[in-house]
Amino acid sequence: MRCPYCGYEETRVLDSRVDSSGMTVRRRRECVKCKGRFTTYERYEFGPVFVVKKxxxxxxxxxxxxxNGVMKACEKTNVTLEEIEKLVDDVVNDVQKSGNLEILTLEIGKLVMEKLKKLNGVAYVRFASVYKDFREIDQFLEVVEELKKEK
Structure with missing residues (x-):
């Protein structure tokens, strides 16, 4: 693997970990030349899936x-990068396991919202506001009230 800092082709693996889903391997690497450290992820590659936009x-x-969308929703929350990566991996796995060659953006949004709701309420409301295209304050209040009822 080529070093992203100096371009040297030889790196060594310092640490490898499989995530809880068993679908992703996280590898911590170090460049033999410049000693720069970086992380790589190894994931299963399924056949192409196409997203049908609105x-x-x-x-x-x-x-x-x-x-990107989940990271924006989770900004300034206590959600860790590992939790975000796991959530995204779970969504990707759900999409790929469905076996469908196409999926609607609405379905992807629903999957993300289900998982964000369990992870962090603030991130859920932020994502919902974009996903559902909130235009009025009442729409925010409805989602917040829904969250309160479920807790």
């Missing part, structure tokens, strides 16, 4: 987009 357009499923 306007009907299709694009290739992109884990990074889910990660």
């Amino acid at each position: 306007d009907g357009k299709r694009e290739k499923f992109d884990r990074a987009k889910i990660l």
Whole structure:
């Protein structure tokens, strides 16, 4: 694996860990030349899945987009990067295990919301506000009240 800092091709693995789902291996690496340290993730590669957008357009499923949305929702909360990675891995695994070649963005959003609701209420409300395209304060209040009832 090439070092992201100096480009040298030889690195060594310092630590490897399998996540709780058993679907991802996290490897901590060090460059032999510059001693720079970085993390890599090894995941199963399934066949291509396409996302059907609200306007009907299709694009290739992109884990990074889910990660980006969840990270934004979790900003300034106590949710760790490991928890975020696990949540995203769980969503990706759910999508891939479904065996469907296409999935609606709405379905992906529902999966993310289900998992965020269990993880962190603030992140859930933030994500819901974008996913459900909140326009009024009452929409926020409804989601917060729903969360309160469930606790």
